[in-house]
Amino acid sequence: MKIVVCVKQVPATTAEKRYTSDFRLDRTSAESVINPLDEYAIEQALRLQEAGTVESVAYLSMGPEQASEALRRALAMGGDEAYLVTDGGLAGADLWATARVLAAALDKLAPDVALMGMASDDAKGSLVPGAVAAIRGLPLLSYGSELRLEDSVARIRRLNATGYDIIEAPLPVIASVTDQVGEPRYASLKGIMAAKRKPLETWSLADLGISADELRGAALTRVIEVRPPEAKAPTERIESIPPEEAATRIADWLAARKLI
Amino acid sequence: MTYLPTSEHDELRAVVRELAEERIAPRATEVDQRAEFPWDLKELLARQDLLGTSFEERYGGTGLDEISQVILVEELARADATTSLIPIVQKLGSLPITLAGSDEQKERYFPRLASGEWLIAFGLTEAAAGSDVAANRTRARRDGDAYVLNGSKRFITHGSIANVLTVFALTDPAAGGRKGMSAFIVETDAPGFSSPRLEHKLGIRGSPTAELQFDDVRVPVQNRLGEEGEGFKIAMETLDRSRLGIAAQAVGIAQGALDAAVAYAAERQQFGQPIGEFQGIQFMLADMASQTEAARQLTYAAAARVEALAADLPYWTSAAKLIAGDTAMRVTSDAVQIFGGYGYITEYPVERMMRDAKITQLYEGTQQIQRMVIGRQLLQRAGVGGRVRAKSAARA
Known part of the structure; x- marks a missing residue:
């Protein structure tokens, strides 16, 4: 059995980000990491491989050339090979173009399970797994806290408000997992050394048989503004007055906001 | 001789730093x-393959170069000197x-040490x-196909938890420590x-x-390292190389304290x-940073000499x-000092770092012994080495 884990390279959440004039992230400005939620998908796939359920684990990413760094880091955690779809025609790709391209690459790789994180840390759309499943006409098992595979069936365990659901579908499937699968491993030194020798293939749109026209400028949506969160009102400090007075002031402040 | 870190060294540093910050630093106080x-x-x-960096790949290690091993120790010590x-x-x-070991001895012990399954002291x-x-007094008396060891050792790091030791003992007491000592596994x-007692x-x-x-x-006789009488030489050659690790540890401790102070x-x-706005504090931080960097670069230079097995590596x-x-x-x-009263209490890590730092001036040769080694090498170069060596080596 074969799993392909879709991996996105994102700016580190702690990094200060800059944007180009058309509101695209200036990728040179921020430290990049594997989308932390994808690390759970990687961990899930590697656990299935270690258990012998899955023979091969591959990684797939779409992004600029530097996204190969994220794939190397994934390969250092484990797995066998990686594929990067990179093409000038993909700049500014939105959810639709991303799903279209990943679906085409997955058609070529034909895994039993295409596994994804539950969302990306930067765009947070959470829609790519569903869109890929729709384009490929395959079942979607989303938000799993665990993925299990048996013969020709995939099952996920999904937490709900009162307990959990077990949902199953015949293979092949598209699946996404949450941060409940267990802590992602650190890459070991031997893993890092081995990753340098693992195959990492780069594909263009042409390699996937997709024309630039088909992607309609790579985006159906357009970002019209990006701005940082509004600054909070400054902290009000009550000091250097007698405790009784300070207590009254604090109580009044809370009462004015109907908090007490 | 190259001793500037490469991109692979930077990658190793990043990987170890992440592990040390997330998993080791939070345990250090406890x-x-x-x-x-x-x-x-x-x-x-062990799981991250970080105990096998000094062992060759054929024994299950990763066989990293000396600068990489320095970087590993430096980054761990930045978080916790004990670890x-x-x-x-x-x-x-x-x-x-x-x-001094034979291929058989390496094959028997290195795989378990490289994997971290066994500890050695x-x-x-x-x-x-x-x-x-x-002045060693532990005896090793030959008895058939074995040696019989009697005596005691003190100040042995990990001695109570190790699965295996390299031990130095006199096989020929009459010849004295320099000529009559042998090494054993x-x-x-x-x-x-x-192991009757631990130090506080x-x-x-x-x-x-x-x-x-x-x-x-x-x-067993097959556990003797090298020939009888080679123990002193093996011990000295070991320390000539191993104190590089202590230099790396010291650089890491200094960097940890500097980062905390900044x-x-x-x-x-x-x-x-912020007290950092005061020039008096800035000057202290500047001195701390410059001195730490100088120590680091000298340690890398020494690592390059060890890597090349340069004749003057003990000097470096x-x-x-x-x-x-x-x-x-x-x-x-x-x-x-920069932390003031807060630096003196256990709420912040710098008092621990200061206590940990002291050992780097003591073990694997006190600072005074280091000066003797350096001085001896200088005088050897000047052509008076023979006499100086004979006098000082007995105490080295």
Whole structure:
């Protein structure tokens, strides 16, 4: 059995980000990491491989050339090979173009399970797994806290408000997992050394048989503004007055906001 | 001779730093306060292949170059000096085997040491034989196909938890320590071996420092390292290389204290501003940073000499350990100073770092011994080495 884990390279959440004039992230400005939620998908796939359920684990990413760094880091955690779809025609790709391209690459790789994180840390759309499943006409098992595979069936365990659901579908499937699968491993030194020798293939749109026209400028949506969160009102400090007075002031402040 | 870090060195540093910040630093206070060996962190390092960096790949290690091994220790020590000692001692204890061991001996012990399944310790020092190594009194008497060891060792790092030791003992007491000492591999489950006592220490408190007792411990002849009488030479060559690890540890401790001091200076408000705004604090931080960097670069330079097996490597490793140890002591003390009263209490890590730093001026040769090694090499170059060596080596 074969799993392909879709991996996105994102700016580190702690990094200060800059944007180009058309509101695209200036990728040179921020430290990049594997989308932390994808690390759970990687961990899930590697656990299935270690258990012998899955023979091969591959990684797939779409992004600029530097996204190969994220794939190397994934390969250092484990797995066998990686594929990067990179093409000038993909700049500014939105959810639709991303799903279209990943679906085409997955058609070529034909895994039993295409596994994804539950969302990306930067765009947070959470829609790519569903869109890929729709384009490929395959079942979607989303938000799993665990993925299990048996013969020709995939099952996920999904937490709900009162307990959990077990949902199953015949293979092949598209699946996404949450941060409940267990802590992602650190890459070991031997893993890092081995990753340098693992195959990492780069594909263009042409390699996937997709024309630039088909992607309609790579985006159906357009970002019209990006701005940082509004600054909070400054902290009000009550000091250097007698405790009784300070207590009254604090109580009044809370009462004015109907908090007490 | 190249000693600038490459992109692979930078990658290793990033990987170890992430692990150290997320998993090791949060344990450091507890490990220090409870004075318990951090078995969980030993397992973590083993799992990440970080205890096998000094062993060749054919023995299951990763065979990293010397600068990489320095970077590993540096980054671990930046978070916790006790934990950084785990790979340091794994290398120290096995260096006699690397230097003088047979292929059979390496094949028997290195795979289990490289994987971290077994720990090793270096059994040289005795109560009355510290700097004066040749004053060793532990005996090894030949009896058929074995040697029978009697005596005791003191100040042996990891001695109580190691599965195997490299031990130095007199096979020819009449010839004295320099000519009559031999080295042995001793498995600690051998009858007659015991570790009766641990020291209570100022720093590196999570690292057990043990007294070892040998009562008629039988060691098979095939566990002797090299020939009879080569023990002193093996011990000295081991320390010439291993003190590079202590230099690296000292640089890491200094860097940890510097980083903590910079963060505190930027955050601590007095007189209505961060104390880092005061020039007096800035000057202290500047000195701490410059001295730490100087110690680091000298340590890398020494690592390059060890990598190349340069004839003058003892000079370089002694110089690096001397400068780095003193730097660690000064920088950690200054870090406590910048923290003020908060630096003196256990709420912040710098008092621990200052206590940990002191050992780097003491073990694997005191700073005074380092100066003797350096001075001897200088005079050898000047052509008067023979006489100086004969006099000082007896005490080295």
